Structure formats: structure tokens, C-alpha cells
Amino acid sequence: MSGKVYVGVDLGGTSIKVGLCDENGKLLQTYEGPTGAEFGPDEVLDRIANYVRLLVDQSESGWDDVAGIGAGLAGFLDIPEGIVRFSPNLKWHDVPVKATLEKKLGKPVAIDNDANVAALGEAWSGAGAGIANCVCYTLGTGVGGGIIIGGKIYQGSAGMAGELGHMAVVPDLEAIQCGCGQMGCLETVSSATGIIRMAKDAVQRGDKTSLAMIQNITAKDVFDAAKAGDEAALRIVNRAAFYLGKSMAALAVVLNPQRFIIGGGVSKAGEILFQPIREIFKKYTPAQVQENVDIVPATLGNDAGVVGAAGLNLR
Structure with missing residues (x-):
């Protein structure tokens, strides 16, 4: 498959859902696995990286087609820096999500509030x-x-x-x-x-x-x-x-x-x-x-x- 694709990560307390979209917001493929929040943020970020790679491997796209990765997270965020300052559900404090995932995956990463990204999804290719x-x-x-x-x-x-x-x-x-x-x-x-x-x-x-x-x-x-x-x-x-x-x-x-x-x-x-x-x-x-x-x-x-x-x- 040719053309740029984008990966979305929906991080929940019990499961992580990842999805692959084309440039028009069409959802091409999804993968879901357990969060493992009880093992701490390092384990969760490892799982996100693994799920993203599995998602792309199972799709018709190649890794070179992935233009960027975004993550929706609940909690208090420093969005420009890509840091979760505090997440009550995950019990995270000052976790550098953006920097860590960029190092693990070698792709640009952006984060935002989970409600904001749901709104963006609807605006991009849903009811909006x-x-x-x-x-x-x-x-x-x-x-x-x-x-x-x-x-x-x-x-x-x-x-x-x-x-x-x-x-x-x-x-x-x-x-x-x-x-x-x-x-x-x-x-x-x-x-x-x-x-x-x-x-x-x-x-x-x-x-x-x-x-x-x-x-x-x-x-x-x-x-x-x-x-x-x-x-x-x-x-x-x-x-x-x-x-x-x-x-x-x-x-x-x-x-x-x-x-x-x-x-x-x-x-x-x-x-x-x-x-x-x-x-x-x-x-x-x-x-x-x-x-x-x-x-x-x-x-x-x-x-x-x-x-x-x-x-x-x-x-």
C-alpha cells in the first residue's frame, strides 16, 4: 500500500487500542492489548511500542509509510513537551511519553487529552x-x-x-x-x-x-x-x-x-x-x-x- 499513514493510540486503564489511518481519516486497521498499568509506565510504554509495530506489520503498509504517531491520554498533560504530569487512573507522575516513544519507534509522536482526540476524530472523519x-x-x-x-x-x-x-x-x-x-x-x-x-x-x-x-x-x-x-x-x-x-x-x-x-x-x-x-x-x-x-x-x-x-x- 502506498501513501502516508498515521497511527493513533488510545491508552486506557485496562486496554490499549491502536489504529492505523490514511490521510483522510479512514481507519484501516486496529489492534488491542492489555495495558499492564500495574507494572508501571516503562512497561506500558514498551507495550504501546510493541502494539504499534504489530499493527503496522499486520497491515498492508510498511514502516516507512508511517508519518507520525499520536496518543490520547487521560490526566493532566504538558502537551507541547509530551509529558503526562499526573494521571490518576494510571498513577503516573511526570512520564515523558513523547520522548520515550520517539526513541523506541523512531517516529514523531504527539499527545493530547483523550476527550480532545475523540473530538478531533469526529471532526476529521466522523460527524464533523x-x-x-x-x-x-x-x-x-x-x-x-x-x-x-x-x-x-x-x-x-x-x-x-x-x-x-x-x-x-x-x-x-x-x-x-x-x-x-x-x-x-x-x-x-x-x-x-x-x-x-x-x-x-x-x-x-x-x-x-x-x-x-x-x-x-x-x-x-x-x-x-x-x-x-x-x-x-x-x-x-x-x-x-x-x-x-x-x-x-x-x-x-x-x-x-x-x-x-x-x-x-x-x-x-x-x-x-x-x-x-x-x-x-x-x-x-x-x-x-x-x-x-x-x-x-x-x-x-x-x-x-x-x-x-x-x-x-x-x-
Whole structure:
């Protein structure tokens, strides 16, 4: 196979996924293996290098075709230097990922926040393909995000731009403390964790709800109950959607993106979540700002991270 290819690394706490993309962001090949985080950063970086070589060896591309390698990582990063300053999940401190992988693989390496690279993946060849300016939300255990301006990740002065889950949107009287230490963050109501918490609260209050019959409530249980007409579940879904829509309205008057993209497990709920988000966004956004702005689901699923990471050396 001729033409340049790019390798993306999605580093998780339990598994490492690597992917090979062409210059258009088409995912050509993937490989996945265990992280081995318990053995320390040197072992993990050795595994990344081995998985990357295995990936390329199994593909139709040669090693000389690889133009660059990108990695998406969770934690606090020094992106220009390519250093993981602190990763709570991996228990890493000051790990020089870029320099180490460049030495092991002999290719240019770039790193970025995992939510940012997922956003870049969607912008490159997913739901944001052809869109220069977009904002991506990832609704999972928490709420992650990424801002794409002019086709590139906007990182801010300290690399902390796009922390959408930590927008303080819930009024003080209703706010609870977020894991970040602040009160009223979007993550407390619009993540899977927030939705489950609100469902448990409803059951404990004695609300009439089918959720009371479920021992270990999941976010999917809440959405399924809402679709079946459960009023308590529907209130929870609408509350999560309300604050998502309001956060988008706030971002729209600042960034004026062409598209909001919502990914992550919670986004699979479908129109029962997306319709109220769109209604709230329209209600709280000036007409001139909301014009030609759409809110759509992500399309790359679990591949967004490796695709976006691969694009770090291209865009």
C-alpha cells in the first residue's frame, strides 16, 4: 500500500487500542492489548511500542509509510513537551511519553487529552467531517469535551480548554459537589453517574417509578423507563437534557460553532435525549447565533479516540 499513514493510540486503564489511518481519516486497521498499568509506565510504554509495530506489520503498509504517531491520554498533560504530569487512573507522575516513544519507534509522536482526540476524530472523519468549527461532548461516566476551531483542537493557555463537564450550570440551591471539588458542574447531572444518582434519589424519596424495581440502576435503565412513559425517569432525562442544552447555548454565543456533536454511552439514548436538548438550546440562544447550528450524535463510537490520535500529526 502506498501513501502516508498515521497511527493513533488510545491508552486506557485496562486496554490499549491502536489504529492505523490514511490521510483522510479512514481507519484501516486496529489492534488491542492489555495495558499492564500495574507494572508501571516503562512497561506500558514498551507495550504501546510493541502494539504499534504489530499493527503496522499486520497491515498492508510498511514502516516507512508511517508519518507520525499520536496518543490520547487521560490526566493532566504538558502537551507541547509530551509529558503526562499526573494521571490518576494510571498513577503516573511526570512520564515523558513523547520522548520515550520517539526513541523506541523512531517516529514523531504527539499527545493530547483523550476527550480532545475523540473530538478531533469526529471532526476529521466522523460527524464533523467537513465542519471547520464544532464542539464535541462525550457523555459517559463523566462529561468530557473537545473544541475544534479551524479544524484544529483548541487547547487554551494551559491545555484545559474543553472541560465541558465542569461548567457550573446548576443553580446553587440545587447544586451538589462535583468530583472536581466545585459545585453544580454539568457532570453532576448529565453524565451516566449523575443520571444514576438522580434515579436513586427518586427511589429513596418514594417517587412512583418502575426504577424502584431495579437493584442496580444504570443510565440505560433510566432512558428505557422514560421511553416507556415513567414520569420520574422522564423528569431525570429532561433535567440532564436541560443543562446540556443550556451549556451549549452559553458556548454558542462565545464560539458560534457550526455543530455540536454528542458521543459516549449516554448519547445512545437517541431522540428522547436529543429532542429536549435541541429545544432548550433554541430557547436560550439568540436567533442569529443558533442559525445553521445543528446538534447531532457522534458516528465513530469507540474508534473516535484512535482516529483522532492518529490525526494529531496531520492537523
